[in-house]
Amino acid sequence: MESRIGFRNTKSIIFKGVIVFFAFVVTIPLIIVLLYIIKQGVTQVNWHFLVNVPAPVGEPGGGIANALVGSLIMVLMASIVAIPVGMLGGIYLSENPGTRLAYYSGLCVDILQGVPSIVVGIVIYFWVVKPIGFSAIAGSIALAIMMLPIVIRSTEQTLRLLPDSLKEAALSLGVPYHRVILKVIVPCGFAGILSGIMLSIARIIGETAPLLFTALGNSYLSANVVKPMESLPHLIFTYATSPYDDWHNLAWGASFILLLFVLTLNITTKLITRKWNIQL
């Protein structure tokens, strides 16, 4: 009997050891990737790198200004479309949970969340690129579609957690419905919605697949939204798969910058959620 219990306890301890081992092994690849990108990228980045366009093969120097500007413009345009639509959609879902439209719309959020990004690229190719050509607008619309479900879900979940009494108090004072939502409910859930928006931006800024056949890429600096436009992830893709060392270095630098954006957005979101104690 004694030894039996000893055996069971040992088994339990060994199991715990295995679990801890497996759980923490996962951090290793992330740390290796981050350190490697930082090591390779940080030496590339300087002022010259940020304000110049890529140099042709064989010439030293060159930068990623076209991709930086392109990424910012496209993410901005995508946000302008996706944030209002997503917030209003999320408000509808949290306000009318029982209706048929809410059911189907919630279903569609789930579907959109799982759609492979390359499929979004294909569809936008037919919706936008066929009529007006490869353009930054097409890329932004693809990104906006990727962004929508995240904004909607975070808005919905944040607003669901707010107490009903808040809304009832405002309504009983005779405040019209739209003002209740916009002036009372949304400000109360602002931090949660904001962190959802930031997460969605962090997600789309690194998306390559929907841009492959929408924004296409452009090796010159361009701010024309109806023309092809470069973006950070697309630049990394083209230059990483090229056979030239100069271009690889450029891609390492671009990866470093992209990683910096993504990590900053994620960590800021973390801090916001911790400060306001939000459950996302």
Add this chain to the structure above:
Amino acid sequence: MSDSISLPPEDATAGKEKMKLMKNKRLDLSYVQMKWESAFRGLLRTMSGILVLIVVGVLITLIVESMPSIKSLGIKYLWGKTWDPVNNIYGAYPFLIGTLLTSFTALIISVPFSYAIAIYLGEYNPKGWLSNFLKNTIELIAAVPSIIYGFWALFVLVPAVRTLEMKIGVAPYGVGIFSASLVLAVMIIPYAASLGTTLIRMVPSPLKEGAYALGATRFEVIRSVILPFTRSGLFAGVLLSLGRALGETMAVTVLIGNTSAIADKFKDMFFGPGNTMASVIANEFAEADHSVYLSALIELGLVLFLVTVVINLIGKRIITKFTNH
């Protein structure tokens, strides 16, 4: 109306007029408010209607655009073994195999890790700085863009795999299904892990306490109380991971080697270059120069869309069922 005209005193008329005006104003105001209100409600409804429209539009676009290929190639397209656009021969079998092989290899590698994380964060160490550190790390794994994983793996993992392949005696391509699966495995760990953590934390403590009171060790509690209780939820997490793996494009495109020919022997296939549905679309969509070629690629997209939708919906359904208990 006639009252106000027949009444001579100036102040009374003015007062009445004023009151009427005020009443009208208030009425008008509330009309305006009501208009705004219903406009706002309409706006909310439109916005969530747009969502439905987008999804339906995506489906319709994919179906319509893949019609030429469905018509001319038929259903046998899906298991045709040769993909040769130059000679107008299309068969999706190499990509189906490539996709299934990479996704399931990645899934098999990732499941022990994501379950371990879920059990550790959910049961052993739900609070404290160490668990916070692990949790944040897992979230960062999901946050790093897939192109960066691909780029890193192309320059670090691929040479390592090449040495490994030389040792075990297969052609040392380096890039291929095996490398893609390894990277994919890391990328999909967070999805099952974070869902699993939430679910394991939801196991009612009376259940666990009962088991402890009967003299169970921690391992026995986990094995015979926690895992059976959360089984369906953990399975849903694996499904969501699978959905991610099937649709993942960029890291795979960079790493898989992009060959539409497929080796006969499993070993060569597994370590050799291949193609997945997503990667072949990414590589060839822009250069598809005639309609059947293009729509054959779109049909792959349609298959991908339908499969991921079904997997995701089943996963979500299981989760809602589980959390509603």
